[in-house]
Amino acid sequence: MSSLFPALRGSPDEQVALRFGDRSLTYRALAAAVDGLAARIRGADRVAVWATPALETAVAVVAALEAGVPAVPLNPRSGEKELGHVLSDSAPALLLAAPGDDVPAALAGLARVDVDVDVHGTALPGRDVDVHGTALAGRDAAGPHRATAPPGSLAAGEDPALVVYTSGTTGPPKGAVIPRRALAATLDALADAWQWTGDDVLVHGLPLFHVHGLVLGVLGPLRRGGCVRHVGRFTPQAVARELAGGATMLFGVPTMYHRIAEALDEDPGLAGALAGARLLVSGSAALPVHDHERIAAATGRRVIERYGMTETLMNTSVRADGDPRPGTVGVPLPGVEVRLVEEDGTPIGADDGETIGEVHVRGPNLFTGYLNRPDATAAAFTADGFFRTGDMAVRDPDGYVRIVGRKATDLIKSGGYKIGAGEIENALLEHAGVREAAVTGEPDADLGERIVAWVVPADPQSPPGAGELADHVARRLAPHKRPRVVHLLDALPRNDMGKIMKRALTHD
Structure with missing residues:
Protein backbone atom coordinates (compact mmCIF):
# COMPACT_ATOMS: atom_id res chain seq x y z
CA MET A 1 0.00 0.00 0.00
CA SER A 2 1.24 3.49 -0.79
CA SER A 3 2.63 5.82 1.86
CA LEU A 4 0.48 8.25 3.83
CA PHE A 5 3.02 10.83 2.71
CA PRO A 6 3.58 10.62 -1.05
CA ALA A 7 5.18 14.07 -0.93
CA LEU A 8 7.97 12.70 1.25
CA ARG A 9 9.69 11.51 -1.91
CA GLY A 10 7.71 13.43 -4.49
CA SER A 11 8.52 17.01 -3.46
CA PRO A 12 11.52 19.04 -4.59
CA ASP A 13 14.50 18.03 -2.47
CA GLU A 14 15.15 21.53 -1.17
CA GLN A 15 11.54 22.38 -0.33
CA VAL A 16 11.20 22.96 3.40
CA ALA A 17 8.86 20.49 5.08
CA LEU A 18 9.24 21.34 8.77
CA ARG A 19 10.46 24.35 10.69
CA PHE A 20 10.58 24.50 14.45
CA GLY A 21 12.07 27.76 15.64
CA ASP A 22 15.40 28.21 13.86
CA ARG A 23 15.71 24.53 12.89
CA SER A 24 14.24 23.21 9.66
CA LEU A 25 14.19 20.09 7.49
CA THR A 26 13.80 19.95 3.74
CA TYR A 27 11.84 17.06 2.27
CA ARG A 28 15.15 15.40 1.34
CA ALA A 29 16.46 15.72 4.90
CA LEU A 30 13.14 14.55 6.34
CA ALA A 31 13.07 11.48 4.10
CA ALA A 32 16.62 10.57 5.13
CA ALA A 33 15.84 10.94 8.83
CA VAL A 34 12.57 9.03 8.53
CA ASP A 35 14.08 6.17 6.53
CA GLY A 36 16.95 5.76 8.98
CA LEU A 37 14.68 5.68 12.02
CA ALA A 38 12.03 3.50 10.37
CA ALA A 39 14.67 0.84 9.67
CA ARG A 40 15.62 0.81 13.36
CA ILE A 41 12.11 0.40 14.76
CA ARG A 42 10.42 -1.75 12.12
CA GLY A 43 8.91 -4.86 13.67
CA ALA A 44 8.12 -3.30 17.05
CA ASP A 45 4.57 -3.88 18.24
CA ARG A 46 4.23 -0.28 19.42
CA VAL A 47 6.51 2.70 20.19
CA ALA A 48 6.12 5.60 22.59
CA VAL A 49 7.09 9.09 21.42
CA TRP A 50 8.19 11.76 23.89
CA ALA A 51 6.10 14.43 22.17
CA THR A 52 7.87 17.72 22.76
CA PRO A 53 7.21 20.56 20.28
CA ALA A 54 10.35 19.74 18.28
CA LEU A 55 11.53 18.39 14.93
CA GLU A 56 12.34 15.07 16.58
CA THR A 57 8.70 14.43 17.48
CA ALA A 58 7.56 14.95 13.91
CA VAL A 59 10.34 12.70 12.57
CA ALA A 60 9.56 10.00 15.13
CA VAL A 61 5.84 9.86 14.35
CA VAL A 62 6.31 9.92 10.58
CA ALA A 63 8.98 7.21 10.83
CA ALA A 64 6.65 5.03 12.88
CA LEU A 65 3.88 5.48 10.33
CA GLU A 66 6.25 4.67 7.48
CA ALA A 67 7.46 1.56 9.31
CA GLY A 68 3.92 0.38 10.02
CA VAL A 69 4.45 0.67 13.80
CA PRO A 70 1.73 2.27 15.96
CA ALA A 71 2.95 5.35 17.84
CA VAL A 72 1.82 6.44 21.31
CA PRO A 73 2.44 10.19 21.80
CA LEU A 74 3.32 10.99 25.42
CA ASN A 75 2.46 14.32 27.00
CA PRO A 76 5.71 15.70 28.49
CA ARG A 77 3.65 17.45 31.17
CA SER A 78 1.97 14.28 32.43
CA GLY A 79 2.54 13.25 36.02
CA GLU A 80 4.23 10.01 37.03
CA LYS A 81 0.92 8.27 37.80
CA GLU A 82 -0.62 9.10 34.42
CA LEU A 83 2.54 8.15 32.54
CA GLY A 84 2.66 4.89 34.43
CA HIS A 85 -0.91 4.10 33.42
CA VAL A 86 -0.28 4.92 29.75
CA LEU A 87 2.83 2.75 29.67
CA SER A 88 1.25 -0.24 31.39
CA ASP A 89 -1.83 0.01 29.18
CA SER A 90 -0.08 0.49 25.82
CA ALA A 91 3.06 -1.60 26.55
CA PRO A 92 5.37 0.10 24.01
CA ALA A 93 8.55 -1.74 23.08
CA LEU A 94 10.62 1.40 22.66
CA LEU A 95 10.75 5.08 23.61
CA LEU A 96 11.61 7.55 20.84
CA ALA A 97 13.00 10.84 22.12
CA ALA A 98 15.37 13.60 21.10
CA PRO A 99 18.98 13.16 22.24
CA GLY A 100 19.39 14.96 25.53
CA ASP A 101 15.70 14.92 26.45
CA ASP A 102 15.45 14.34 30.18
CA VAL A 103 12.55 11.91 30.60
CA PRO A 104 10.84 11.00 33.90
CA ALA A 105 11.76 7.97 35.96
CA ALA A 106 8.48 6.32 34.94
CA LEU A 107 10.03 5.76 31.50
CA ALA A 108 13.30 4.31 32.79
CA GLY A 109 12.29 0.74 32.02
CA LEU A 110 11.81 1.42 28.31
CA ALA A 111 14.58 0.87 25.80
CA ARG A 112 15.32 4.26 24.31
CA VAL A 113 16.07 5.16 20.70
CA ASP A 114 17.45 8.63 20.16
CA VAL A 115 15.84 10.41 17.22
CA ASP A 116 18.85 11.91 15.52
CA VAL A 117 18.03 14.71 13.12
CA ASP A 118 20.57 16.26 10.78
CA VAL A 119 19.15 19.42 9.23
CA HIS A 120 21.52 18.91 6.31
CA GLY A 121 19.82 15.67 5.31
CA THR A 122 22.35 13.04 6.34
CA ALA A 123 21.03 10.05 8.22
CA LEU A 124 22.96 9.84 11.48
CA PRO A 125 24.08 6.49 12.87
CA GLY A 126 22.65 6.74 16.39
CA ARG A 127 22.31 3.90 18.84
CA ASP A 128 20.42 0.89 17.50
CA VAL A 129 18.10 -0.93 19.85
CA ASP A 130 16.07 -3.99 18.95
CA VAL A 131 12.37 -4.35 19.67
CA HIS A 132 13.14 -6.18 22.91
CA GLY A 133 15.44 -3.45 24.18
CA THR A 134 18.83 -5.05 23.56
CA ALA A 135 21.58 -2.84 22.20
CA LEU A 136 22.79 -4.15 18.86
CA ALA A 137 26.17 -4.14 17.22
CA GLY A 138 26.66 -4.80 13.55
CA ARG A 139 23.24 -6.25 12.70
CA ASP A 140 19.83 -5.02 11.71
CA ALA A 141 18.11 -3.01 14.43
CA ALA A 142 14.85 -4.88 14.11
CA GLY A 143 16.45 -8.29 14.61
CA PRO A 144 14.62 -11.40 13.42
CA HIS A 145 11.26 -9.60 13.52
CA ARG A 146 12.07 -7.15 10.78
CA ALA A 147 9.26 -6.72 8.28
CA THR A 148 10.04 -7.40 4.65
CA ALA A 149 8.21 -4.32 3.36
CA PRO A 150 10.42 -1.53 2.04
CA PRO A 151 10.51 1.93 3.66
CA GLY A 152 7.36 3.85 2.92
CA SER A 153 5.07 0.86 2.48
CA LEU A 154 2.09 0.56 4.80
CA ALA A 155 -0.02 -2.07 6.41
CA ALA A 156 -3.74 -2.27 5.68
CA GLY A 157 -5.85 0.83 6.22
CA GLU A 158 -7.51 -0.66 9.30
CA ASP A 159 -4.18 -1.28 11.01
CA PRO A 160 -3.46 1.07 13.93
CA ALA A 161 -1.44 4.19 13.27
CA LEU A 162 -1.67 6.04 16.60
CA VAL A 163 -2.84 5.34 20.11
CA VAL A 164 -3.83 8.70 21.61
CA TYR A 165 -4.91 8.86 25.23
CA THR A 166 -8.01 10.87 26.06
CA SER A 167 -8.31 13.01 29.16
CA GLY A 168 -9.45 10.92 32.09
CA THR A 169 -12.42 12.95 33.35
CA THR A 170 -14.26 9.86 34.59
CA GLY A 171 -11.33 7.55 35.27
CA PRO A 172 -7.88 6.74 33.91
CA PRO A 173 -7.23 7.96 30.34
CA LYS A 174 -8.32 5.58 27.59
CA GLY A 175 -6.16 4.85 24.55
CA ALA A 176 -8.06 5.63 21.36
CA VAL A 177 -6.71 3.43 18.56
CA ILE A 178 -6.66 5.51 15.38
CA PRO A 179 -6.22 3.50 12.16
CA ARG A 180 -4.35 4.63 9.06
CA ARG A 181 -7.66 4.82 7.25
CA ALA A 182 -8.90 7.52 9.64
CA LEU A 183 -5.78 9.67 9.21
CA ALA A 184 -6.06 9.60 5.41
CA ALA A 185 -9.83 10.16 5.43
CA THR A 186 -9.72 13.17 7.74
CA LEU A 187 -6.76 14.89 6.12
CA ASP A 188 -8.16 14.42 2.62
CA ALA A 189 -11.61 15.63 3.69
CA LEU A 190 -10.03 18.74 5.19
CA ALA A 191 -8.06 19.28 1.99
CA ASP A 192 -11.39 19.36 0.17
CA ALA A 193 -13.11 21.62 2.70
CA TRP A 194 -10.23 24.05 3.11
CA GLN A 195 -8.83 23.91 -0.45
CA TRP A 196 -5.59 22.85 1.24
CA THR A 197 -2.66 22.26 -1.14
CA GLY A 198 1.09 21.85 -1.14
CA ASP A 199 1.42 25.59 -1.65
CA ASP A 200 0.12 26.27 1.84
CA VAL A 201 2.42 27.08 4.73
CA LEU A 202 0.83 26.37 8.11
CA VAL A 203 1.81 28.09 11.34
CA HIS A 204 0.83 26.88 14.80
CA GLY A 205 2.06 26.65 18.37
CA LEU A 206 0.02 23.68 19.61
CA PRO A 207 1.21 20.67 21.63
CA LEU A 208 2.08 17.57 19.62
CA PHE A 209 0.50 14.91 21.84
CA HIS A 210 -3.07 15.70 20.72
CA VAL A 211 -4.68 15.14 17.33
CA HIS A 212 -5.08 18.88 16.72
CA GLY A 213 -1.40 19.75 16.90
CA LEU A 214 0.01 16.44 15.65
CA VAL A 215 -2.42 15.04 13.08
CA LEU A 216 -3.81 18.26 11.65
CA GLY A 217 -0.84 20.51 12.37
CA VAL A 218 2.06 18.25 11.33
CA LEU A 219 0.80 15.24 9.40
CA GLY A 220 -1.67 17.39 7.45
CA PRO A 221 0.92 19.64 5.78
CA LEU A 222 3.21 16.66 5.11
CA ARG A 223 0.41 14.73 3.40
CA ARG A 224 -0.28 17.72 1.17
CA GLY A 225 3.40 18.35 0.39
CA GLY A 226 3.40 21.74 2.10
CA CYS A 227 5.24 23.19 5.06
CA VAL A 228 4.56 23.59 8.77
CA ARG A 229 6.18 26.26 10.92
CA HIS A 230 5.87 25.61 14.64
CA VAL A 231 6.50 28.71 16.76
CA GLY A 232 7.21 26.82 19.98
CA ARG A 233 5.71 28.94 22.74
CA PHE A 234 2.69 30.71 21.30
CA THR A 235 2.58 34.50 21.26
CA PRO A 236 0.56 36.78 18.98
CA GLN A 237 3.85 38.33 17.86
CA ALA A 238 5.32 34.97 16.84
CA VAL A 239 2.21 34.21 14.78
CA ALA A 240 2.33 37.65 13.17
CA ARG A 241 5.98 37.17 12.22
CA GLU A 242 5.27 33.89 10.45
CA LEU A 243 2.13 35.08 8.68
CA ALA A 244 3.95 38.20 7.51
CA GLY A 245 6.78 35.94 6.31
CA GLY A 246 4.78 33.85 3.88
CA ALA A 247 2.64 31.51 6.00
CA THR A 248 -0.88 31.11 4.60
CA MET A 249 -2.80 29.27 7.37
CA LEU A 250 -3.05 29.50 11.14
CA PHE A 251 -4.33 26.73 13.44
CA GLY A 252 -5.15 27.72 17.01
CA VAL A 253 -7.41 27.13 20.00
CA PRO A 254 -9.78 29.73 21.46
CA THR A 255 -7.31 30.81 24.15
CA MET A 256 -4.83 31.74 21.41
CA TYR A 257 -7.39 33.66 19.38
CA HIS A 258 -8.58 35.44 22.53
CA ARG A 259 -5.01 36.62 23.16
CA ILE A 260 -4.75 37.69 19.55
CA ALA A 261 -8.01 39.63 19.85
CA GLU A 262 -6.75 41.32 23.04
CA ALA A 263 -3.49 42.35 21.31
CA LEU A 264 -5.01 43.72 18.09
CA ASP A 265 -5.74 47.22 19.35
CA GLU A 266 -2.13 47.88 20.28
CA ASP A 267 -0.42 46.01 17.45
CA PRO A 268 -1.33 47.18 13.92
CA GLY A 269 1.20 44.78 12.46
CA LEU A 270 -0.69 41.85 13.94
CA ALA A 271 -3.90 42.92 12.23
CA GLY A 272 -2.11 43.26 8.91
CA ALA A 273 -0.48 39.83 9.22
CA LEU A 274 -3.80 38.14 10.02
CA ALA A 275 -5.48 39.97 7.16
CA GLY A 276 -2.98 38.41 4.76
CA ALA A 277 -3.64 34.82 5.83
CA ARG A 278 -5.63 32.57 3.52
CA LEU A 279 -7.28 30.67 6.36
CA LEU A 280 -7.62 31.15 10.12
CA VAL A 281 -8.88 27.99 11.83
CA SER A 282 -9.93 27.51 15.44
CA GLY A 283 -10.74 24.21 17.13
CA SER A 284 -10.66 22.02 20.26
CA ALA A 285 -13.31 24.21 21.93
CA ALA A 286 -15.86 26.83 20.90
CA LEU A 287 -14.48 30.26 19.97
CA PRO A 288 -16.64 32.92 21.65
CA VAL A 289 -18.61 35.05 19.22
CA HIS A 290 -17.17 38.16 20.87
CA ASP A 291 -13.64 37.18 19.83
CA HIS A 292 -14.87 36.29 16.33
CA GLU A 293 -16.25 39.77 15.94
CA ARG A 294 -13.22 41.58 17.34
CA ILE A 295 -10.86 39.77 14.96
CA ALA A 296 -13.14 40.29 11.96
CA ALA A 297 -13.52 44.01 12.72
CA ALA A 298 -9.76 44.53 12.97
CA THR A 299 -8.62 42.32 10.07
CA GLY A 300 -11.54 41.88 7.69
CA ARG A 301 -10.98 38.12 7.99
CA ARG A 302 -13.27 35.57 9.63
CA VAL A 303 -11.95 32.73 11.76
CA ILE A 304 -13.53 29.44 10.72
CA GLU A 305 -14.24 26.61 13.15
CA ARG A 306 -14.17 22.85 12.82
CA TYR A 307 -15.39 20.12 15.14
CA GLY A 308 -13.64 16.92 16.04
CA MET A 309 -12.36 14.81 18.89
CA THR A 310 -9.72 12.18 19.55
CA GLU A 311 -11.99 9.26 18.73
CA THR A 312 -13.41 10.72 15.52
CA LEU A 313 -10.68 13.05 14.25
CA MET A 314 -12.62 15.68 12.26
CA ASN A 315 -16.39 15.60 11.77
CA THR A 316 -17.50 19.00 10.48
CA SER A 317 -16.02 22.29 9.35
CA VAL A 318 -16.89 25.62 7.88
CA ARG A 319 -15.63 25.37 4.32
CA ALA A 320 -13.11 27.80 2.86
CA ASP A 321 -15.67 28.64 0.16
CA GLY A 322 -18.59 28.63 2.61
CA ASP A 323 -20.27 31.05 4.98
CA PRO A 324 -17.93 31.68 7.96
CA ARG A 325 -20.77 31.91 10.45
CA PRO A 326 -19.55 32.72 14.00
CA GLY A 327 -20.65 30.25 16.63
CA THR A 328 -20.99 27.29 14.26
CA VAL A 329 -18.67 24.45 13.28
CA GLY A 330 -19.95 24.20 9.72
CA VAL A 331 -21.26 21.19 7.86
CA PRO A 332 -20.26 17.50 7.86
CA LEU A 333 -17.03 16.77 6.03
CA PRO A 334 -17.12 14.58 2.91
CA GLY A 335 -17.89 10.97 3.85
CA VAL A 336 -18.96 11.80 7.42
CA GLU A 337 -22.51 11.21 8.64
CA VAL A 338 -23.75 13.37 11.53
CA ARG A 339 -27.06 12.98 13.29
CA LEU A 340 -28.63 14.46 16.43
CA VAL A 341 -30.58 12.21 18.77
CA GLU A 342 -32.90 12.54 21.75
CA GLU A 343 -31.96 11.13 25.15
CA ASP A 344 -33.56 7.81 24.24
CA GLY A 345 -31.56 7.59 21.01
CA THR A 346 -34.40 8.64 18.70
CA PRO A 347 -33.02 10.67 15.77
CA ILE A 348 -34.11 14.31 15.68
CA GLY A 349 -35.68 15.01 12.32
CA ALA A 350 -36.05 18.77 12.59
CA ASP A 351 -33.06 20.91 11.59
CA ASP A 352 -34.60 24.00 13.15
CA GLY A 353 -31.61 25.60 14.84
CA GLU A 354 -33.31 25.18 18.22
CA THR A 355 -33.76 21.50 19.10
CA ILE A 356 -30.80 20.21 21.13
CA GLY A 357 -29.62 16.64 20.64
CA GLU A 358 -26.55 14.52 21.21
CA VAL A 359 -24.18 14.31 18.25
CA HIS A 360 -23.68 10.84 16.74
CA VAL A 361 -21.04 10.35 14.05
CA ARG A 362 -20.33 7.59 11.51
CA GLY A 363 -17.70 7.47 8.78
CA PRO A 364 -14.14 6.55 7.77
CA ASN A 365 -12.76 9.13 10.23
CA LEU A 366 -13.63 7.03 13.30
CA PHE A 367 -11.24 5.23 15.60
CA THR A 368 -11.47 1.45 15.89
CA GLY A 369 -11.85 1.28 19.67
CA TYR A 370 -10.25 1.84 23.05
CA LEU A 371 -7.10 -0.18 23.65
CA ASN A 372 -7.74 -3.06 26.07
CA ARG A 373 -11.25 -1.75 26.79
CA PRO A 374 -13.83 -3.77 24.85
CA ASP A 375 -16.49 -2.71 27.36
CA ALA A 376 -15.87 0.99 26.79
CA THR A 377 -15.67 0.45 23.03
CA ALA A 378 -19.02 -1.35 22.93
CA ALA A 379 -20.65 1.37 25.04
CA ALA A 380 -19.31 4.10 22.75
CA PHE A 381 -21.01 2.81 19.58
CA THR A 382 -24.65 2.35 18.64
CA ALA A 383 -25.94 -0.84 17.07
CA ASP A 384 -25.84 0.80 13.64
CA GLY A 385 -22.23 1.94 13.95
CA PHE A 386 -22.53 5.55 15.08
CA PHE A 387 -20.14 6.88 17.72
CA ARG A 388 -21.79 8.59 20.69
CA THR A 389 -19.78 11.79 21.06
CA GLY A 390 -21.38 13.09 24.26
CA ASP A 391 -21.53 16.54 22.63
CA MET A 392 -24.81 18.41 22.41
CA ALA A 393 -25.70 20.50 19.35
CA VAL A 394 -28.39 22.07 17.23
CA ARG A 395 -28.47 22.06 13.43
CA ASP A 396 -29.71 24.84 11.16
CA PRO A 397 -31.92 24.15 8.12
CA ASP A 398 -28.89 24.52 5.81
CA GLY A 399 -26.95 21.86 7.72
CA TYR A 400 -24.69 24.09 9.80
CA VAL A 401 -23.99 22.56 13.23
CA ARG A 402 -23.69 24.57 16.42
CA ILE A 403 -22.19 22.79 19.45
CA VAL A 404 -23.81 23.89 22.71
CA GLY A 405 -21.64 21.84 25.08
CA ARG A 406 -20.97 18.46 26.60
CA LYS A 407 -23.84 16.23 27.63
CA ALA A 408 -22.29 15.67 31.06
CA THR A 409 -21.43 19.28 31.93
CA ASP A 410 -23.05 21.70 29.47
Missing part, protein backbone atom coordinates in the same frame (compact mmCIF):
# COMPACT_ATOMS: atom_id res chain seq x y z
CA LEU A 411 -26.63 20.50 29.05
CA ILE A 412 -28.66 22.20 31.77
CA LYS A 413 -32.25 21.14 32.42
CA SER A 414 -33.92 24.06 34.16
CA GLY A 415 -37.64 24.70 34.60
CA GLY A 416 -38.55 22.17 31.92
CA TYR A 417 -36.15 23.64 29.34
CA LYS A 418 -33.03 22.06 27.84
CA ILE A 419 -30.42 24.81 27.79
CA GLY A 420 -26.92 24.76 26.28
CA ALA A 421 -24.25 26.42 28.39
CA GLY A 422 -22.41 27.74 25.32
CA GLU A 423 -25.00 30.31 24.26
CA ILE A 424 -25.12 31.76 27.78
CA GLU A 425 -21.32 31.96 27.86
CA ASN A 426 -21.34 33.87 24.57
CA ALA A 427 -23.96 36.28 25.91
CA LEU A 428 -21.92 36.90 29.05
CA LEU A 429 -18.80 37.58 26.99
CA GLU A 430 -20.66 40.34 25.16
CA HIS A 431 -20.79 42.27 28.45
CA ALA A 432 -17.99 44.85 28.65
CA GLY A 433 -17.24 43.91 32.25
CA VAL A 434 -16.58 40.23 31.50
CA ARG A 435 -13.18 38.92 30.40
CA GLU A 436 -13.89 35.17 30.62
CA ALA A 437 -16.97 33.14 31.44
CA ALA A 438 -18.08 29.57 32.00
CA VAL A 439 -21.57 28.27 32.76
CA THR A 440 -22.59 25.14 34.63
CA GLY A 441 -25.71 23.77 36.27
CA GLU A 442 -26.26 22.78 39.88
CA PRO A 443 -29.20 21.08 41.62
CA ASP A 444 -32.21 23.25 42.45
CA ALA A 445 -35.27 22.01 44.34
CA ASP A 446 -37.64 24.13 42.28
CA LEU A 447 -36.07 24.29 38.80
CA GLY A 448 -34.33 20.91 38.73
CA GLU A 449 -31.09 22.70 37.89
CA ARG A 450 -30.19 26.35 38.20
CA ILE A 451 -27.76 28.14 35.89
CA VAL A 452 -24.46 29.12 37.49
CA ALA A 453 -22.03 31.58 35.90
CA TRP A 454 -18.30 31.63 36.66
CA VAL A 455 -16.92 34.99 35.59
CA VAL A 456 -13.47 36.54 35.35
CA PRO A 457 -14.14 40.30 35.39
CA ALA A 458 -12.37 42.67 33.04
CA ASP A 459 -11.67 44.93 36.02
CA PRO A 460 -11.31 42.96 39.27
CA GLN A 461 -11.66 46.17 41.26
CA SER A 462 -15.04 46.92 39.74
CA PRO A 463 -16.75 43.69 38.70
CA PRO A 464 -20.28 43.62 37.28
CA GLY A 465 -23.00 42.62 39.72
CA ALA A 466 -24.90 39.34 39.57
CA GLY A 467 -28.19 41.09 38.82
CA GLU A 468 -26.63 43.13 36.06
CA LEU A 469 -25.26 40.01 34.37
CA ALA A 470 -28.54 38.12 34.77
CA ASP A 471 -30.48 40.98 33.16
CA HIS A 472 -27.88 41.20 30.38
CA VAL A 473 -28.37 37.52 29.49
CA ALA A 474 -32.17 37.69 29.81
CA ARG A 475 -32.32 40.60 27.32
CA ARG A 476 -30.15 38.80 24.76
CA LEU A 477 -31.54 35.28 25.05
CA ALA A 478 -34.59 34.59 27.21
CA PRO A 479 -35.47 35.08 30.88
CA HIS A 480 -35.21 31.36 31.69
CA LYS A 481 -31.59 31.35 30.47
CA ARG A 482 -30.35 33.95 32.94
CA PRO A 483 -27.79 32.83 35.55
CA ARG A 484 -29.23 32.46 39.03
CA VAL A 485 -25.81 32.39 40.71
CA VAL A 486 -22.61 34.24 39.77
CA HIS A 487 -19.14 33.40 41.09
CA LEU A 488 -16.22 35.77 40.45
CA LEU A 489 -12.81 34.19 39.76
CA ASP A 490 -9.28 35.36 39.03
CA ALA A 491 -8.97 32.79 36.22
CA LEU A 492 -10.79 29.77 34.78
CA PRO A 493 -9.12 26.34 35.09
CA ARG A 494 -7.91 25.15 31.69
CA ASN A 495 -6.07 22.14 30.30
CA ASP A 496 -3.09 22.12 27.92
CA MET A 497 -5.31 22.78 24.90
CA GLY A 498 -7.03 25.75 26.52
CA LYS A 499 -10.30 23.94 27.24
CA ILE A 500 -12.07 25.04 30.40
CA MET A 501 -12.14 22.20 32.95
CA LYS A 502 -15.65 22.62 34.27
CA ARG A 503 -15.39 19.70 36.67
CA ALA A 504 -12.84 21.78 38.56
CA LEU A 505 -15.35 24.61 39.06
CA THR A 506 -16.65 24.14 42.57
CA HIS A 507 -17.76 26.58 45.23
CA ASP A 508 -17.00 25.84 48.85
